[in-house]
Amino acid sequence: MTEILAESFKVYGRDDGGPFVLVSDHAGQAIPPTLDGLGLSADERARHIGWDIGIDGVGRRLADALPAVLIEQVYSRLVIDCNRAPGHPTSIVTQSDGTVVPRNQSLSMQDRAWREQAILHPYHQRITQELDARLAQKRAVVVVALHSFTPVMREVARPWHVGLLHNHDSRLAHIMIDLLRAEGLVVGDNEPYALTDTSDYTIPLHGEQRALPHIEIEIRQDLIAHPEGQAEWAARLASLLPQAWRIFCTRYEQRP
Ligand SMILES: [Zn+2]
Numbered sequence: 001m002t003e004i005l006a007e008s009f010k011v012y013g014r015d016d017g018g019p020f021v022l023v024s025d026h027a028g029q030a031i032p033p034t035l036d037g038l039g040l041s042a043d044e045r046a047r048h049i050g051w052d053i054g055i056d057g058v059g060r061r062l063a064d065a066l067p068a069v070l071i072e073q074v075y076s077r078l079v080i081d082c083n084r085a086p087g088h089p090t091s092i093v094t095q096s097d098g099t100v101v102p103r104n105q106s107l108s109m110q111d112r113a114w115r116e117q118a119i120l121h122p123y124h125q126r127i128t129q130e131l132d133a134r135l136a137q138k139r140a141v142v143v144v145a146l147h148s149f150t151p152v153m154r155e156v157a158r159p160w161h162v163g164l165l166h167n168h169d170s171r172l173a174h175i176m177i178d179l180l181r182a183e184g185l186v187v188g189d190n191e192p193y194a195l196t197d198t199s200d201y202t203i204p205l206h207g208e209q210r211a212l213p214h215i216e217i218e219i220r221q222d223l224i225a226h227p228e229g230q231a232e233w234a235a236r237l238a239s240l241l242p243q244a245w246r247i248f249c250t251r252y253e254q255r256p
Contacts, residue, residue, distance in 0.1 A: 003034045008119040009126050012070040013063025019140040019213075019245055019256070021130055022070040024059045025083040025123075025202050026052035026147060030075045032118070038078055039102025048150040049096040050076045054224030055148045061234030062146075066241070069130060073123050078104070080115040082123050083145075085201045087112075091120075097153070127206055140256060142172070142245060143207045143214040149192050151222045161223060163188030165195035165216040168208045171252065172215055175244045183236070192218065213248060215241070 013022070029051045031037055037045060044050070056072065063070035073082045078101055084091040092112060094104050134141050151158055162180055164187065166173035173189075180187045195216055197204055207214030217237075223229050249256040 003032055003114075003118075005032055005118045006030075006074070007122065008074050009123045010072050010074055011126070012060045012072060014067050015069050016067050017139075018066060018068055018242075019142045020066055020068040020144050020241060021127070021134070021141060022059055022063055022068050022144045022146060023127055023202060023206070024052070024055055024070065024072040024146045025081075026077045027056040027059060027072045028074040028076060031079055032075070035079065035103050038076075038104065040078075040099070044099050045076065045078070047097070047099070048148075048221060049099055050078050052077075052146075052148040053150075053221040054226075054230055055146050055219070057227060057230030058148075058219065058224050058233045058237070059146045061231055062237050065234055065238035068144075071123070071127050071130060073119075075119045080119050082120055083147075083200055083202050085198070086116045086120060088198070088201070097150075124202075124205065127202075131206060131210065131212065140249075140254065141212050142241075143203065143212050144241065145202050145207075145214070145216040147216070147218045148221045148224060149218045151220050153192070158192050158220065159186055160188035160191055161185045161220055163191045163193070163218040165190055165193055165200070165203075165218065167195040167197070167204075169211075169214070172213050172244060172248050175247050175251075176215055176217070176240065179240045179244055183240075188218070213245075213254075215244075 059070050092104050164173040164177050177187050203214050203216045224233050
């Protein structure tokens with residue numbers, strides 16, 4: 001496979017000196033033309049298995065409102081999951097939530113390497129570049145990973161409006177959980193997923209390994225499927241993220 005792809009990420013918003021760097025691993029729905037839609041119908045590709053429904057609208061509005069830079073993956077997680085380490089068993093899934101992905105069956109090493117080199121690595125290199133540039137200027141940096149989750153999984157309804165995922169450094173997550181609960185929301189604490197060293201890639205790589213404060217947030221998809229909900233959640237996060245950072249800086253004597 002030698003197809004030359006369009007760039008695998010897009011950058012939104014602007015840097016006005018604040019600490020936040022927003023990243024969206026699963027905001028995209030694109031599929032390289034030679035992969036023929038992965039052999040799936042448009043309806044299947046539009047399901048939650050193909051992308052994090054609604055997080056594009058939240059992330060871009062949030063980037064405008066803070067303002068902050070947002071780095072967004074363009075390609076569908078079904079092509080390669082940018083929140084998995086290369087070679088992870090669920091990096092390129094053969095099936096997802098009951099749907100077999102025809103063009104992901106029995107891939108060659110070359111097929112996998114091409115997807116990593118064309119899609120996964122350039123996206124993470126762009127994030128690394130953004131963080132490096134700020135750290136070189138001795139700026140405070142907070143990595144914010146944006147995701148959304150399906151409201152019903154394997155016939156079980158999920159009660160949380162929003163979830164915070166954390167592992168080795170839970171400080172900022174705990175502050176954010178308290179702020180969201182104070183708004184009357186049902187907030188998952190490592191729900192609907194827990195952050196681990198192997199289930200995730202983006203926050204372990206860019207947050208934990210670099211000892212940078214970080215947030216991984218999951219918003220329930222039915223709340224942000226439409227522009228009104230996306231605007232509501234972007235406004236909420238644009239208010240709460242700076243509050244959480246101020247509390248963090250005071251509590252842990254960090255320079256804002
Ligand atoms: Zn996601």
